[in-house]
Amino acid sequence: MIKVAIIGLGKMGMSHCAILGAHPDVEMAAMCDPDGLLQSAFKKLTNIKCYTDYTKMIDEAKPNAVFVVTPTRFHAEMVIYALEHNCHVFCEKPFCINHEDGQKMVALAKAKGLINQVGYHNRFIGTFNEMKRLLSIGIIGKPFHFIGEAYGPVVLKPKGGTWRADKKSGGGCVMDYAAHVLNLINYVTDNVLIEARGTFMPEIFSKEVDDAVYSTLKLENGLQGQLSVNWSDDTHRKMTTSLKIEGDGGKLEADATTLKIYIKEDKPAENLKKGWNIKYITELTSQVFFNLRGEEYSAQIDHFVHCIKEGITEHRNTFEKALQTDFIIDKLIEDANK
Amino acid sequence: MDRILLGDNQFFAVNHLSDEKSRIQSVKFKDNQAIINVLDTAMDLGINTFMCTTHDRIVKICDYMRQNPEKYKNFKFHPCMPYAHKYANAMTELGIVGTLKEYIPGNIFAVASKAGIAYVRKDFPALMELLVDAEMKMFKGMNTPVIFLQNVIVDLLIGLGMYDILVHYVEYIKKNYDAEPGFITMNMPKMVDICEEIGIKNPIICSSINKIGFRMSGDIETYEKYLNSNREFRPIAMQCLAAGALKPEEAMEYVCRFPKVESILFGASSRAHIQQTKDLIEKYSK
Numbered sequence: 001m002i003k004v005a006i007i008g009l010g011k012m013g014m015s016h017c018a019i020l021g022a023h024p025d026v027e028m029a030a031m032c033d034p035d036g037l038l039q040s041a042f043k044k045l046t047n048i049k050c051y052t053d054y055t056k057m058i059d060e061a062k063p064n065a066v067f068v069v070t071p072t073r074f075h076a077e078m079v080i081y082a083l084e085h086n087c088h089v090f091c092e093k094p095f096c097i098n099h100e101d102g103q104k105m106v107a108l109a110k111a112k113g114l115i116n117q118v119g120y121h122n123r124f125i126g127t128f129n130e131m132k133r134l135l136s137i138g139i140i141g142k143p144f145h146f147i148g149e150a151y152g153p154v155v156l157k158p159k160g161g162t163w164r165a166d167k168k169s170g171g172g173c174v175m176d177y178a179a180h181v182l183n184l185i186n187y188v189t190d191n192v193l194i195e196a197r198g199t200f201m202p203e204i205f206s207k208e209v210d211d212a213v214y215s216t217l218k219l220e221n222g223l224q225g226q227l228s229v230n231w232s233d234d235t236h237r238k239m240t241t242s243l244k245i246e247g248d249g250g251k252l253e254a255d256a257t258t259l260k261i262y263i264k265e266d267k268p269a270e271n272l273k274k275g276w277n278i279k280y281i282t283e284l285t286s287q288v289f290f291n292l293r294g295e296e297y298s299a300q301i302d303h304f305v306h307c308i309k310e311g312i313t314e315h316r317n318t319f320e321k322a323l324q325t326d327f328i329i330d331k332l333i334e335d336a337n338k
Numbered sequence: 339m340d341r342i343l344l345g346d347n348q349f350f351a352v353n354h355l356s357d358e359k360s361r362i363q364s365v366k367f368k369d370n371q372a373i374i375n376v377l378d379t380a381m382d383l384g385i386n387t388f389m390c391t392t393h394d395r396i397v398k399i400c401d402y403m404r405q406n407p408e409k410y411k412n413f414k415f416h417p418c419m420p421y422a423h424k425y426a427n428a429m430t431e432l433g434i435v436g437t438l439k440e441y442i443p444g445n446i447f448a449v450a451s452k453a454g455i456a457y458v459r460k461d462f463p464a465l466m467e468l469l470v471d472a473e474m475k476m477f478k479g480m481n482t483p484v485i486f487l488q489n490v491i492v493d494l495l496i497g498l499g500m501y502d503i504l505v506h507y508v509e510y511i512k513k514n515y516d517a518e519p520g521f522i523t524m525n526m527p528k529m530v531d532i533c534e535e536i537g538i539k540n541p542i543i544c545s546s547i548n549k550i551g552f553r554m555s556g557d558i559e560t561y562e563k564y565l566n567s568n569r570e571f572r573p574i575a576m577q578c579l580a581a582g583a584l585k586p587e588e589a590m591e592y593v594c595r596f597p598k599v600e601s602i603l604f605g606a607s608s609r610a611h612i613q614q615t616k617d618l619i620e621k622y623s624k
Contacts, residue, residue: 237423
């Protein structure tokens with residue numbers, strides 16, 4: 001059994017905690033959160049040990065792995081403490097605010113040979129994985145343009161909220177929503193975003209942070225495209241993320257439920273016909289051990305557990321890859337403030 | 339419970355396969371009358387139970403039915419609470435206490451109120467009762483023989499091991515609403531095991547049941563084993579069409595293979611579709 005402790009029980013922390021609790025190879029041993037109501041609920045209703053000080057939790061509970069699910073500005077100190085105590089670490093996204101801290105965490109995890117992962121769950125969605133695969137075998141020829149988008153109804157009124165409305169804590173649409181899209185672009189193209197131009201990040205309802213991000217991006221391999229992200233968009237019932245890639249031989253369009261493939265010639269090896277082809281998530285998803293709010297959330301945790309069991313340090317969703325996302329976030333902010 | 343239950347996803351732009359279809363649906367059902375028309379059609383075809391989430395728009399549907407009591411005297415609701423996205427979006431913006439404050443009637447910080455006392459005493463069963471009452475308010479005077487807890491909550495509670503809340507929910511629904519409690523889950527076999535363990539007798543459990551194993555976590559074989567066993571639970575099948583991946587005929591033929599499945603939940607908005615589904619269920623239920 002892998003003994004797990006979790007720091008931070010907001011929406012994501014609660015979700016991870018429940019999935020971990022149901023995992024057959026995990027002992028969900030301890031939680032840490034300052035909220036009195038949560039402390040009381042966990043003490044009364046579960047067998048999970050409760051702490052308000054994460055250092056004490058790691059020292060006493062001696063977990064094999066730690067989940068860091070706190071506001072972004074706390075990630076560095078908590079992740080470093082856990083790594084120094086030889087814990088494998090799963091950290092929520094975005095990875096961290098300060099690039100030097102990020103590099104330190106990547107280096108420390110590597111030096112210690114510990115498994116490290118960040119909560120970019122789109123990397124576990126079947127449609128995006130199939131898009132990545134088809135792109136890599138050149139199904140649409142040479143790509144010349146992409147569009148990455150995300151929309152959802154998070155901030156719909158002009159009022160202060162949680163840490164997500166605080167720039168210093170790592171809030172704002174760029175950190176919360178855009179991070180997912182940027183990370184996904186890197187993943188699907190198997191490349192790294194290096195440049196942002198013409199960026200603007202309007203405040204729609206928020207006073208201190210951006211509610212939307214629009215920009216032109218460039219990958220290391222020269223491929224360019226647009227980013228369009230807005231978390232104050234109530235035309236969507238929940239967060240909707242999509243990616244389109246155009247090439248000289250066709251086009252790929254994916255969201256969490258559907259992958260649309262347009263090709264100019266038949267591809268019999270892939271069983272794809274000239275024109276539009278559609279693949280649905282139902283044929284691209286494998287069943288998970290426990291489903292709380294979508295297969296991808298369980299799959300990413302199962303992946304982390306699997307990597308610990310098998311000692312796989314290089315995998316699809318490491319600190320290093322998340323740091324590349326932090327890098328382009330910094331570029332976007334820099335460009336918007338020019 | 340009726341054999342055939344009409345669901346509500348089609349009314350609220352929920353489509354598990356296509357965001358485009360969601361948009362078309364949201365335009366089609368912008369007007370409450372369009373929803374009422376579908377419910378009337380269903381009634382006309384002999385389907386008298388509407389299983390619906392506690393979405394804000396159901397308030398208006400209930401208002402309309404209260405104004406036409408004679409017409410809807412045999413109509414039943416199976417409320418499913420809570421409407422999860424409302425709380426999930428609020429959690430992101432307001433945090434846990436902020437969300438409770440927003441949705442529990444009364445002020446949780448005013449110690450004199452019921453909510454305030456429950457909050458200060460950290461009385462979780464009492465807080466749960468307040469949330470249930472808040473969600474059930476819209477159904478006042480309507481016939482609600484079964485009241486469901488949505489899968490997001492059920493699966494969260496089973497993952498966290500907070501079984502006491504499930505037990506309390508059962509007691510509270512039976513006592514205060516004179517109704518049967520029901521559970522929607524994405525993890526049916528696990529839920530059956532837990533109900534046996536914590537003493538919830540013969541629970542109504544609604545879960546995905548379809549030929550291709552879509553949203554049947556673990557694996558389809560385990561689901562089939564439970565459905566063919568004599569374990570005590572009352573299954574409702576949902577997502578029989580696997581979000582549209584299956585044709586209605588093969589979908590209903592599969593679900594009807596299990597005599598233990600008591601009811602079948604489906605969503606449709608045209609007369610032809612409702613009729614077709616009903617005919618298929620009847621054909622394969624013989």
